[in-house]
Amino acid sequence: MTMSNTSTKRSTIRAGSCLCKRIKFKIHGDPFTFILCHCVNCKKASGTAFLSNLWFQEKNVIITEGSDLVKCYEDHDTASGNALRRHFCSNCGSTLFLRPSKEYPRSDIIMLHASTVDDPFHWQPRNEFHKDSKWSWVDVQINRKKLRSKL
Ligand SMILES: [Zn+2]
Ligand SMILES: [Zn+2]
Numbered sequence: 765m766t767m768s769n770t771s772t773k774r775s776t777i778r779a780g781s782c783l784c785k786r787i788k789f790k791i792h793g794d795p796f797t798f799i800l801c802h803c804v805n806c807k808k809a810s811g812t813a814f815l816s817n818l819w820f821q822e823k824n825v826i827i828t829e830g831s832d833l834v835k836c837y838e839d840h841d842t843a844s845g846n847a848l849r850r851h852f853c854s855n856c857g858s859t860l861f862l863r864p865s866k867e868y869p870r871s872d873i874i875m876l877h878a879s880t881v882d883d884p885f886h887w888q889p890r891n892e893f894h895k896d897s898k899w900s901w902v903d904v905q906i907n908r909k910k911l912r913s914k915l
Pocket of ligand 2 (some may be wrong): 801803805806807894
């Protein structure tokens with residue numbers, strides 16, 4: 765399904781972490797999409813204007829340290845109407861990733877916040893969700909054409 769499967773190159777493994785670095789990840793390969801979310805709840809959770817979500821298959825993001833520190837807030841009052849599980853570090857408070865609720869069809873997806881990725885990456889946002897709630901001072905560059913050739 766992912767376009768990266770057509771590549772014969774071995775996928776890059778990048779490191780990820782929370783602010784206190786007690787939670788660590790290994791991130792395999794490239795996200796299949798990269799979405800900015802401007803909804804009210806993502807503003808609240810992020811502490812700023814939007815969340816930057818790298819969409820991966822669940823199997824490509826492995827928590828290697830500190831999984832006992834990962835706490836989850838079940839967000840049932842979302843703009844889309846689909847419940848989300850918002851995961852964060854219970855030690856430093858960093859927001860880490862979103863998961864669909866278990867009843868949601870694509871429950872194998874993990875929406876990892878770009879802020880957690882420690883190693884360099886070339887990914888750029890492909891789309892924005894909930895632009896109706898986007899703050900007027902946010903100026904985002906979306907370059908779908910460039911990203912399609914990369915992913
Ligand atoms: Zn932490
Ligand atoms: Zn959102």
